[in-house]
Amino acid sequence: xxxxxxxxxxxxxxxxxxxxxxxxxxxxxxxxxxxxxxxxxxxxxxxxxxxxxxxxxxxxxxxxxxxxxxxxxxxxxxxxxxxxxxxxxxxxxxxxxxxxxxxxxxxxxxxxxxxxxxxxxxxxxxxxxxxxxxxxxxxxxxxxxxxxxxxxxxxxxxxxxxxxxxxxxxxxxxxxxxxxxxxxxxxxxxxxxxxxxxxxxxxxxxxxxx
Numbered sequence: 001x002x003x004x005x006x007x008x009x010x011x012x013x014x015x016x017x018x019x020x021x022x023x024x025x026x027x028x029x030x031x032x033x034x035x036x037x038x039x040x041x042x043x044x045x046x047x048x049x050x051x052x053x054x055x056x057x058x059x060x061x062x063x064x065x066x067x068x069x070x071x072x073x074x075x076x077x078x079x080x081x082x083x084x085x086x087x088x089x090x091x092x093x094x095x096x097x098x099x100x101x102x103x104x105x106x107x108x109x110x111x112x113x114x115x116x117x118x119x120x121x122x123x124x125x126x127x128x129x130x131x132x133x134x135x136x137x138x139x140x141x142x143x144x145x146x147x148x149x150x151x152x153x154x155x156x157x158x159x160x161x162x163x164x165x166x167x168x169x170x171x172x173x174x175x176x177x178x179x180x181x182x183x184x185x186x187x188x189x190x191x192x193x194x195x196x197x198x199x200x201x202x203x204x205x206x207x208x209x210x
Contacts, residue, residue, distance in 0.1 A: 024123060024170040025135050030106040033057060034073040034127045035082070035097070035162060037064045047126040047163030048072060048097060049172060053104040055080075058200070059162030060177055061087045061095040072099050075133055088203035093177060094195065096207070108164060111171030113150065113196035116140055121168055122152055124176055124192075126160030134160075141191070149193045150174045156192035165194040172197050 035057075037044040046063030050056070057072060064070050070082040080099040088094040120140045128134050138154030152165060156176050165174035174194030 020168060021123060021135070021137060024166060024168070025125065028108050028164070028166065028170050029125060029133055029135075030075050031108040032075060032125045032133065032163065034132045035059050035063050036071045036073070038069045045127060045130060045159045046161040047159065047176070049108050049162070049164050049175070050105050051107055051110065053107055055099040055101050055105055056085070057082065057097040057099065058175060059095050059097060060175065061093045063162055064095055064097070065092070070097065072097065073132070086207060088200065088207065094175065094200055094203060108166075109171045110197050110201060111167055111169070111173045113173045113198040116143065116150060116167070116173050116196070118143060122154055122173070123166045123168075124152070124154040124156055124160065124163060125166070126156065126163030126176060128155070128157035128159045130159060138190075144193075148196055148199050149177075150196055152192050152194065153190040154192065155190070160192075175200060 031050040033048045035046045035048045044063050046060055048057040048059035051058050064084055070084060072080045072082045080101060082097040082099045085096040085098050118140050122138055122140055124136045126134055136155040138152050140150060141153050142151035156179050160176050163176045164172040165176055167173050174196050176194045178193045180191035
């Protein structure tokens with residue numbers, strides 16, 4: 001006769017993980033914005049992170065690179081016209097925007113990407129296909145030191161560019177930039193890339209020094 005022993009896991013084993021993701025989202029999402037830029041053939045859509053309470057926003061330059069008008073939408077639906085302050089870095093795919101809001105804004109903290117490890121849990125918040133405030137989860141799949149890219153399997157899709165890749169402390173460890181796209185957006189195959197935040201912090205420091 002074979003005996004089976006039923007083992008029940010403590011209720012908090014999974015609850016803590018889930019609560020952590022919920023808490024991070026509720027804290028960070030007010031500092032994440034939708035970025036829409038008018039371009040000759042339509043609308044370029046992306047995501048941005050408010051990094052200063054005065055209204056300075058970090059995003060991807062390719063979202064606003066050739067845009068004539070840039071509109072930022074807050075998570076409460078409020079719209080602001082934004083000014084492109086500067087493109088940062090040699091690859092020209094990081095940009096700073098500025099909006100004039102009548103109040104201090106919620107911000108997101110910049111983390112330390114040098115401490116990122118493969119296998120570490122990460123979260124991404126963005127505007128994929130126009131679905132603003134979308135949260136996805138995954139891990140750091142690989143770190144490409146030669147190309148300065150953090151690879152993740154957290155779902156990133158068109159519209160997520162400029163959004164944050166977050167650690168479990170709610171700090172930005174990277175800015176989501178691109179996906180591996182062998183089939184022209186027919187499917188998401190779980191390979192996305194983010195620019196490490198330490199590289200961006202170097203650009204921000206150069207901006208302050210000029």
